[in-house]
Amino acid sequence: MTLTVAARGDAQRAIDAQVPALVEHLVASRITAGDSTLWGPAAEAEASIRLGWTQAVSVSRPLVAEIVALREQLVERGISRIVLCGMGGSSLAPEVITRTAGVPLVVLDSTDPGQVATALGEHLGHTAVVVSSKSGSTVETDSQKRSFEAAFRDAGIDPAERIVIVTDPGSPLEQASLAAGYRVFTADPTVGGRYSALTAFGLVPSGLAGVDLDALLDEAEAASLPLAVDSASNPGLQLGAAIAGTVPLRDKLVIVADGTHIVGLGDWVEQLIAESTGKDGRGVLPVVVGIDAPELTSGAADVQVVRLVADARATREVADGEIELSGSLGAHLLTWQYATAVAGVLLGINPFDQPDVESAKVAARGLLDARPEPLAAQFADGGIEVVGPASLLGGASTVADAVRALEAALPDGGYVAVQAYLDRIAHPELEAVRHLIAARTGRPVTFGWGPRFLHSTGQYHKGGPARGVFLQVTGTLADDLAIPDRPFTYGQLIAAQAAGDAAVLAEKGMPVVTLRVRDADGIAAIIAALS
Structure with a gap:
């Protein structure tokens, strides 16, 4: 019922190098006992009221x-x-x-x-x-x-x-x-x-x-004792060391479900890791992908692959450089929490605050109060309005040109974040954009539905290493919906959330291009332009 961690390459070397010191310093038992001093004086006040989990x-x-x-x-x-x-x-x-x-x-x-x-x-x-x-x-x-x-x-x-x-x-x-x-x-x-x-x-x-x-709860309880013990076999220490202790740090954590019975775990891990570690210019960026994702075979030096499998030791030999995890859902939930706390120790950051989440909220509230006109598009391509700085877009006149300009702005060690402020139930096809851009650039690409991701990877994008370029996809919202007893509608709210986040990213010097679509045909046109 516990989580099994199997690793090779840099991940295993990180376990070998980091876990003995974590054991020596009693990190696992101190986390369990609620020791708030583990993450340094600046984090102590927050940590003292955040270890009840x-x-x-x-x-x-x-x-x-x-x-x-x-x-x-x-x-x-x-x-x-x-x-x-x-x-x-x-x-x-x-x-x-x-x-x-x-x-x-x-x-x-x-x-x-x-x-x-x-x-x-x-x-x-x-x-x-x-x-x-x-x-x-x-x-x-x-x-x-x-x-x-x-x-x-x-x-x-x-x-x-x-x-x-x-x-x-x-x-x-x-x-x-x-x-x-x-x-x-x-x-x-x-x-x-x-x-x-x-x-x-x-x-x-x-x-x-x-x-x-x-x-x-039985599954989590079965995992709790091994996670609390200061031992080299502690899966929380092993996983925390593997994801935050590689040298140099492989700070793009590519997560793929490959045989596990657990459905959708990557999205939960994404929020836990990104919001916990993305701050002070440091962090680990989770990138949730499918089984055929380009990131799995890119060989990029900053990518660490984590496979969620049915049995980490029986399925096959672990691929070089990868981590394989297997276990019950309850074991996964508790182990990833311990591993994230351990990662905070190794990275030297506070894993319990989220200082940059609020910045986008403040910007959105300001836009809701002021109600400025939407930013003018640089151009339109087949009904898709393209918004972005002229210095980035240059002479672009098509959606494909605009995305190529954004991709060209990728820094060394960079990543692309696709952020879709649309109905995620009605338009799952838009997630294909993630795979297409990853194949084009050879770099990790995250995909987030807005405003959902603002409470997840939104912290990392603004507080972690400033190496992202951002592609927003928003709607024109012909069919709006009132919010009872509020002076703004849902359409105005989601537009303000998108614009507010884009403004905060731009203020931090990160490139943002926004594609405004009218309907499903616009989404199809974006996918076609990138194919």
């Missing part, structure tokens, strides 16, 4: 019976559809837990009007909604909550019968929700959002959707 299994056990009882009540009332409104760790952990268990959960982590409208409009009479936010101030989640409250009222349904709140004890959201008569679950406040998979934030929506929570 090491005890999450025992703290969460009493929640299971409450969650199961509520699920039974909802089923008796004809509820067959659970929607989760949350961002970052509040949505990514339940998504991987439910997908792996094979139970349905609608995850609404977007401000795209079409995606929100679909979630609101389908089977409302049989729907219950989990609203997850540590404080309740997250603009996306607050907007979604308002929309479901209004939709339930319009349908003659009392929102208090259908909305379940997950938040921190004493938060403004808890106080308001209790006053409104909502069912409220509180989580351990000493756990940050991206480490919250095994707390109420991961368990309430998953359990209400039908996941066997006792089995998940």
Whole structure:
């Protein structure tokens, strides 16, 4: 039930070089004991209130019976559809837990009007909604909550019968929700959002959707003792050393599912690693890819491949330079958390804060207040508007020209980030752009759905090594959607989030090109231009 780590090449050399010192300094047992001094004086105050995840299994056990009882009540009332409104760790952990268990959960982590409208409009009479936010101030989640409250009222349904709140004890959201008569679950406040998979934030929506929570916690509990022991066989120490201890640092962590039964783990790991390590100009960038991704065979010196397999020792000999991981979902969740904390020790950064996430939020709020006209396009190509600095685009007159200009701006050791502020449920075909650009450039390419990625790789892009170039794809949003009791719409919100993030990146001197599309034909044209 524990996680098995198998490695060769630089990854194994990093394990051999780093783990003995980690064992000598009692890093594993100090993390488990809540020793906040491991990451240096500057991180001590934050770390002192962020290590509760090491005890999450025992703290969460009493929640299971409450969650199961509520699920039974909802089923008796004809509820067959659970929607989760949350961002970052509040949505990514339940998504991987439910997908792996094979139970349905609608995850609404977007401000795209079409995606929100679909979630609101389908089977409302049989729907219950989990609203997850540590404080309740997250603009996306607050907007979604308002929309479901209004939709339930319009349908003659009392929102208090259908909305379940997950938040921190004493938060403004808890106080308001209790006053409104909502069912409220509180989580351990000493756990940050991206480490919250095994707390109420991961368990309430998953359990209400039908996941066997006792089995998940059993898996994590079986892994907990090996992770707490100061031993060379500790998989958390091994994985942390392999991803953050190579010399020179292989700082592009290419993650591929290759036989594992776990569905979507890479997206959860992406947020955990990127938001935890991307700061102070340092960090490790997770790059989630498919089995045929160009990054797997590029041979780039800064790429570290991690394969998620069924059995790391029995399937085949580990490829040179790669890491293979196998284990249960519960073991993966807890081990990656330990490994991330260990990576913070090795990189000399605080793995519990996210200082650059707020910058994009501030920029978006400013744009919502000011409502400036959208930036003028440099040119249009077949209905696709191309926005970017003239100094970068030069004489470009087509989408293909614009992307080539962006690719030409790649620095040594650089990467491309494709960021799509569109409906991810309706347009999964856009993810093909990631593979196409990786094949063209020979460099790692990340793909993020906005605004979801702002709570994930958004921290790394602005706080990690400044080696990224950025391709945004946004919509013109002909079909907008109002947000109840707010002076802005979902269309205005997602446009401000895209523009705000682009502005922050540009201020940091990083190249950004934006492609505005009207419809699915525009998406198809982008894919065709890059093929």
